[in-house]
Amino acid sequence: MNLTTSILQAGTGCTAAAAAKWLPAMQAACDRYQINTRLRVAAFLAQIGHESGRLVYVREIWGPTAAQLGYQGRTDLGNTQPGDGFLFRGRGLIQITGRANYAAMGQALGQPLLAHPELLEQPANAAMSAGQFWQREGINRFADAGDIDGVSDMVNRGHKTAAIGDANGFAERKALYLAALKAIPA
Missing domain, CATH: 3.30.20 (Endochitinase; domain 2)
Structure with a gap:
């Protein structure tokens, strides 16, 4: 599946400039790790959008807490x-x-x-590490089922939970997912 800046913006909530910057790295990661269907791409982008603060942060903000x-x-x-x-x-x-x-x-x-x-x-390594994590954890199986809760649990908690919507930031993850689905041609 070919990503566009519009799809990247919708799925991550990022700015147009960030979408242009990240597009090559995100495309390469999606290609390499079989994140290549509408449901997979939408789920992947939504998780990345939430986890990175809309493609702003690639390093944990250190308090330290x-x-x-x-x-x-x-x-x-x-x-x-x-x-x-x-x-x-x-x-x-x-x-x-x-x-x-x-x-x-x-x-x-x-x-x-x-x-x-x-x-x-660096964008290439940040995107590839996300794709590698996605593949290693078998998250495509949840994405293929349209289970955004399962996808969110795997990314945020490391395992599927019984509760629905208990992943940190689930409302934003789901909203980005729905926005990505709307932006990706059926």
Whole structure:
């Protein structure tokens, strides 16, 4: 499926300038990770639109908050060295967090993310990391079913929940999804 700036704007809520900037990277990610149907593209763009603040943020805003300070020493994230919490804070369009996740994503993308975590802030890598996450987690199965709640749960919570609409920002995710469906020709 060929993306356009109009589709990107509708699905992410971004500005025209941001759509033009991100279009090549988003097209490449969608092509590579089989995000290639109307339902898949709409779901993917809606999640990215919410997660990145409408294609504005590709790096976690650092307070630091109590939760962010808690990244340090979290072995489930692979944060075992001093400073890992801050160094490997969330980056990308669907934020990758933690040394272990950066290592895995770096290997998947063929990028030296442990040495240069800031590479996930570049449009090509930010989009590809979102696509790789999408594929790895099998999110197309929810998108194919038109299950925007399931898609949102997988992105926000890491698993499907029984409750409907409990993902953070679900109302915006759903609104962007519906806007993308309207913008994508049937």
